Amino acid sequence: xxxxHPHDRVLELLADQTTEGLTLEDSNELxxxxxxxxxxxxxxxxxxxxxxxxxELSGEFTAHGRLDGLSAAKSQQESAVAGDMRxxxxxxxxxxxxxxxxxxxRARIVDNGQRWLRAHPxxxxxxxxxxxxxxxxxxxxxxxxxxxxxxARAPIEDFRxxxxxPPPIARIGDWRSAALGWSAAAAAMVxxxxxxxxxxxxxxxxxxxxxxxxxxxxxxxxxxAPDLVRWGWQRVDNPQTSATVAGDIIxxxxxxxxxxxxxxxxxxxxxxxxxxxxxxxxxxxDRFPVDGGVFDVPAGGGPTIVPIEAKLSVxxxxxxxxxxxxxxxxxxxERKIAMIAKPE
Amino acid sequence: xxxxGGLVWSVARRYCPSASDAEDAVQEIFIDLWKSAGRFDxxxxxxxxxxAMIARRRLIDRTRRRxxxxxxxxxxxxxxxxxxxMGERAEISEDARLAAAAMAQLRxxxxxxxxxxxxxxxxxxxxxxxxxxxxxxxxxxxxxGLIRIRELLEESKSTAGGSPSGxxxxxxxxxxxxxxxxxxx
Numbered sequence: 001x002x003x004x005h006p007h008d009r010v011l012e013l014l015a016d017q018t019t020e021g022l023t024l025e026d027s028n029e030l031x032x033x034x035x036x037x038x039x040x041x042x043x044x045x046x047x048x049x050x051x052x053x054x055x056e057l058s059g060e061f062t063a064h065g066r067l068d069g070l071s072a073a074k075s076q077q078e079s080a081v082a083g084d085m086r087x088x089x090x091x092x093x094x095x096x097x098x099x100x101x102x103x104x105x106r107a108r109i110v111d112n113g114q115r116w117l118r119a120h121p122x123x124x125x126x127x128x129x130x131x132x133x134x135x136x137x138x139x140x141x142x143x144x145x146x147x148x149x150x151x152a153r154a155p156i157e158d159f160r161x162x163x164x165x166p167p168p169i170a171r172i173g174d175w176r177s178a179a180l181g182w183s184a185a186a187a188a189m190v191x192x193x194x195x196x197x198x199x200x201x202x203x204x205x206x207x208x209x210x211x212x213x214x215x216x217x218x219x220x221x222x223x224x225a226p227d228l229v230r231w232g233w234q235r236v237d238n239p240q241t242s243a244t245v246a247g248d249i250i251x252x253x254x255x256x257x258x259x260x261x262x263x264x265x266x267x268x269x270x271x272x273x274x275x276x277x278x279x280x281x282x283x284x285x286d287r288f289p290v291d292g293g294v295f296d297v298p299a300g301g302g303p304t305i306v307p308i309e310a311k312l313s314v315x316x317x318x319x320x321x322x323x324x325x326x327x328x329x330x331x332x333x334e335r336k337i338a339m340i341a342k343p344e
Numbered sequence: 345x346x347x348x349g350g351l352v353w354s355v356a357r358r359y360c361p362s363a364s365d366a367e368d369a370v371q372e373i374f375i376d377l378w379k380s381a382g383r384f385d386x387x388x389x390x391x392x393x394x395x396a397m398i399a400r401r402r403l404i405d406r407t408r409r410r411x412x413x414x415x416x417x418x419x420x421x422x423x424x425x426x427x428x429x430m431g432e433r434a435e436i437s438e439d440a441r442l443a444a445a446a447m448a449q450l451r452x453x454x455x456x457x458x459x460x461x462x463x464x465x466x467x468x469x470x471x472x473x474x475x476x477x478x479x480x481x482x483x484x485x486x487x488x489g490l491i492r493i494r495e496l497l498e499e500s501k502s503t504a505g506g507s508p509s510g511x512x513x514x515x516x517x518x519x520x521x522x523x524x525x526x527x528x529x
Contacts, residue, residue, distance in 0.1 A: 015487040019461040020468050021408040043397070047389045048494050049462045050397035051443035054390075056463045057354055060444045101353040105367050109349075109374050116378055311372050331409045 009033065010040060018045040024271065024327055112313045115256040214305040218250065218259040225252035229317060231341040233262065238338040240266045240273075240324050247303055249320050249341045251279070258308040260295075265322070265338060267299040275322050275338065276329040277308060282316040289321070290314055294329035318342065348377075348395045355396060359403035359465030361410075369406055373399045390437030403465060446496035447489075454489030457482055 013030040016022055022030060034042055055061065222228060228250055235245045245264030252258060260277065268274060277292030284290065293309035319342040323333045352373050353366070360366035376398050384394050447455060456475065460466040468486065472479040 011491050012487055015490045016483070018490060019458070019486045021404045045490050045494060046397050046400065047393055047439070048443055048490060048497065050393045050400055051389070051437070051440040052447055052458070052462050052493070053355065053400065054351070054392050054396050054437065055440040055444035055447075056459075057351065058440065060441060061448075101349045101370065102367070105353075105370060106349060109371055112371055112375065113378065116375060311375070312368065313371075328409065331406055 007037065007040065010037065011045075014042060014045045018049045028271075108313065115313055214259065214307065217307070218261070218305060221252060221255065221257055221259065222250055225255050225257075227254050228252050229343075231320070231343060233264065233339045233341050235264065236337045236339055238324065238336065240268070240275075241338045242266065245339055249308075251308060251314070251317055251320070253315055253317070256310060256313060260306040260308065260320075260322075261303055262297065262306065262322075262339070263303040265297045265304075267297045270296050271327055273324055274327050274329060276325045276333065277306075278321045278323060278333060279308075279310055279314050279317050280319040280321070281314045282318050289333075291329070291331070292320070294325070348392070351392065351395060352399050355399045356403060358463065359400075359407065365406075369403055372406075373402045376402050390439050392437050393439050400462075407465060407467070442497055442500055443493060446493040446500070449496060450489050450492060451485075453477070454485045454492070457485040458489045458493075461486055 010030070010033045013022065013026055013033070016026065017030065030042075034040060222230070229252075230248055230250045232248045233245045235241055235243075242264040245262075247261040247263045249260045250258050265275060274294045274296060276294045278289040279292045280286060280289045291311040293306075293311070295306045297304050319340060321335070321337050321341075322339045324336045324338055325333060352370055356366040356369045356373065357363070360369050377395065380398055384391065389397070447458065450458070457471055457477070460471045460474065461468070466474070468479060468482045471477070471482045475482070477485070
């Protein structure tokens with residue numbers, strides 16, 4: 001089979017993205033190509049892969065004996081090798097043993113959901129159209145960077161929530177209630193929160209100097225959160241850290257929300273390195289701090305406000321650390337720390 | 345949660361090297377789902393496919409980030425193939441059924457590469473090591489196999505009488521159908 005149309009390279013990149021993710025270079029190339037061809041559905045191959053995975057998990061292939069590529073013997077052999085490596089005997093599992101999520105994990109996710117909803121209530125958009133546009137672009141870049149390919153390139157375009165068009169509230173509601181099966185109250189909150197997603201998406205971008213939205217939100221959180229911690233930054237010897245640092249970090253565990261006010265980090269080239277926040281939680285092993293999000297410090301000087309996006313629920317922070325990481329951040333940091341914040 | 349918890353957990357267990365890693369991944373996936381829910385469009389894909397797509401993205405992202413660290417790369421040395429399907433044998437959606445039928449039409453080597461990649465989250469390099477195929481061949485099979493499935497799905501939709509890639513708001517065309525815009529239509 002030969003692909004012979006003008007979008008060969010786009011298809012190649014989309015296929016690579018779907019099966020393995022892209023390098024930063026390829027991701028940038030794909031971004032450029034997609035901008036030249038806004039008519040393309042850049043998620044289609046991902047949907048194909050997802051549909052195949054669902055079919056496999058549902059036993060569709062086994063039930064119909066459909067595939068030749070991985071014979072039963074071959075599959076068993078590879079499973080056995082993998083099972084040996086895992087040391088968990090998983091290779092002996094019958095093909096369709098039910099896999100139920102551990103109850104503790106389920107409870108944690110429900111807890112995360114409730115915290116997330118509390119942290120992102122439905123608030124009206126306050127930004128001007130130009131601010132929205134700029135924020136979407138920033139978020140789009142961050143998303144492409146953040147995922148190095150597998151991830152969320154499309155989401156920003158797909159929100160389709162230009163300042164002229166209301167978010168698809170009804171559709172979200174239909175899906176939420178039908179699909180995720182939260183309690184009615186939680187579902188309603190999710191619908192409301194998601195309806196204002198553009199507001200949340202925009203807030204993730206760092207703002208420099210006086211940025212109305214972020215500064216206001218930071219002030220609001222400081223005024224309203226009863227459990228707020230507020231610690232000043234302390235300098236750590238690092239080439240990315242200026243001689244003097246200033247600013248602070250605020251965080252509310254109840255709201256699962258917080259902001260960094262940073263002065264003293266060297267503006268970064270996002271293609272070379274990025275900053276990443278780590279949150280050390282009293283309830284977690286120090287070896288596994290919570291990822292607080294990747295961010296950039298734009299050139300121009302002055303304080304930068306960055307909203308915190310904790311990837312997991314934080315119960316009681318005991319220390320915050322900013323590290324210097326490769327573009328996109330990492331799952332486990334080598335801890336090239338640039339700044340820390342902790343109780344005095 | 346009730347409906348898709350098993351799916352997300354099953355996928356995470358397949359793509360993650362350990363149960364604890366899968367637990368963290370599942371939490372991230374659900375946060376992504378909450379954020380991305382507004383993008384779901386029933387005219388394009390089923391809910392199950394949408395959830396699986398978001399889950400795969402996050403897991404691939406995690407795998408890539410993990411692989412950037414040398415020690416992590418060593419841990420993920422071999423393809424992990426646990427067989428953990430969804431909890432209560434999920435109902436299979438039409439798009440999944442059609443995709444399965446299309447995959448069955450691929451050449452065996454393409455099927456094999458896509459199975460290891462999509463069903464088990466193996467990297468191209470891992471597949472190459474596991475199967476003995478050159479890395480370039482693995483990439484080619486993955487690309488061509490996936491693109492071929494998409495083409496077959498387009499054909500089946502056309503045969504069924506519907507316009508390719510659904511109609512709905514018709515805001516975007518499909519990757520494969522669109523290129524014909526160079527001349528046709």
